[in-house]
Amino acid sequence: MDFSGFLNNLTPATGFFYFLSFLTILTGLMVVLSKNPIHSVLYLIATFFCLSGHYVLLNAQFLAAVNIIVYAGAIMVLFLFVIMFLNLKQEDEESKTNLTKIAAMVTGGTLFLIFVAVFRKTQFGAFNAYSFDSQVGMVESLGEVLYKDYLLPFELASILFLVAMIGAVMLGRREAGDRHF
Amino acid sequence: MFPLATPSIPDVVQSIPLQNYVLLATTLFIIGIVGVLTRRNALIIFMSIELMLNAVNLLLIAFSTYKSDPVGQVFVFFIMAVAAAEVAVGLAIIVMIYRNTRTIDIGFLNKLKW
Numbered sequence: 207m208d209f210s211g212f213l214n215n216l217t218p219a220t221g222f223f224y225f226l227s228f229l230t231i232l233t234g235l236m237v238v239l240s241k242n243p244i245h246s247v248l249y250l251i252a253t254f255f256c257l258s259g260h261y262v263l264l265n266a267q268f269l270a271a272v273n274i275i276v277y278a279g280a281i282m283v284l285f286l287f288v289i290m291f292l293n294l295k296q297e298d299e300e301s302k303t304n305l306t307k308i309a310a311m312v313t314g315g316t317l318f319l320i321f322v323a324v325f326r327k328t329q330f331g332a333f334n335a336y337s338f339d340s341q342v343g344m345v346e347s348l349g350e351v352l353y354k355d356y357l358l359p360f361e362l363a364s365i366l367f368l369v370a371m372i373g374a375v376m377l378g379r380r381e382a383g384d385r386h387f
Numbered sequence: 388m389f390p391l392a393t394p395s396i397p398d399v400v401q402s403i404p405l406q407n408y409v410l411l412a413t414t415l416f417i418i419g420i421v422g423v424l425t426r427r428n429a430l431i432i433f434m435s436i437e438l439m440l441n442a443v444n445l446l447l448i449a450f451s452t453y454k455s456d457p458v459g460q461v462f463v464f465f466i467m468a469v470a471a472a473e474v475a476v477g478l479a480i481i482v483m484i485y486r487n488t489r490t491i492d493i494g495f496l497n498k499l500k501w
Binding site: 215217218219220223227230231234235237238243246247250253254257260261263264265266268269272273276277280281284285288289291292294306307309310311313314317318321322325330331332333334335337338339340342343347348350351352355356359363366367369370371373374375377378380 | 396397398399400402403404405406407409410411413414415417418419420421422424425426428430431433434435437438441444445448449451452453454455456457458460461463464465467468469470471472473474475476478479480481482483485486491
């Protein structure tokens with residue numbers, strides 16, 4: 207596809223898709239590249255907002271809202287708490303050798319090439335315009351599937367949360383001989 | 388009063404091939420892998436893992452929308468629940484490591500190799 211033809215075919219939705227994809231990858235890269243952990247957390251929050259934008263474009267409104275509430279709202283606040291709690295001022299001696307970094311880059315690049323090579327030959331199939339249901343991502347249809355077919359996993363998730371809560375409290379408890387922060 | 392017409396197929400589904408979403412998710416996943424391999428700060432490694440989880444979520448939602456199958460989105464919901472539990476326990480472990488060693492550089496945890 208040549209570039210001018212690409213620009214002519216750009217509708218607002220597709221233009222928004224490419225812009226959002228670019229932003230997602232950029233902020234994702236900045237999470238890994240930035241030296242300060244607080245900047246990393248902020249870039250990760252930006253990545254989650256971009257991904258929520260993707261979910262809205264894909265008509266998955268419920269998961270877009272849940273993504274913002276759970277990830278950007280709860281998980282990232284937990285990260286920020288821990289970072290500020292630990293007071294990581296002297297955290298700039300990233301002492302991994304250049305050899306390790308180059309090896310990691312080569313590994314990542316090779317994996318990416320393998321994936322792309324696989325996807326070039328894969329046939330994903332187009333959407334079926336006749337049986338397409340645009341209401342799939344709404345609360346109604348998801349709730350029906352979740353509370354009818356997946357009721358047991360849903361209840362088990364609550365046990366998982368209970369165990370995680372007890373585990374976090376057990377791990378975070380200060381023991382008798384422990385030193386203070 | 389006419390019944391509300393069901394909204395038509397979204398623009399993005401019509402004009403963006405599914406392959407683009409697969410490539411975007413792959414790129415995010417690779418960024419996460421490179422982050423885990425290159426950084427030594429345990430918190431940033433943890434964030435890279437979150438990035439990988441979100442790449443998989445995006446892939447599941449894209450397939451679920453293109454194939455009109457709600458089960459993929461229910462699965463993403465469960466992945467988010469598990470990720471929240473995982474973060475709570477993982478951060479508690481990191482805080483405990485910091486309390487005992489005064490650092491969260493994973494280079495100091497090399498006894499875990501054996």
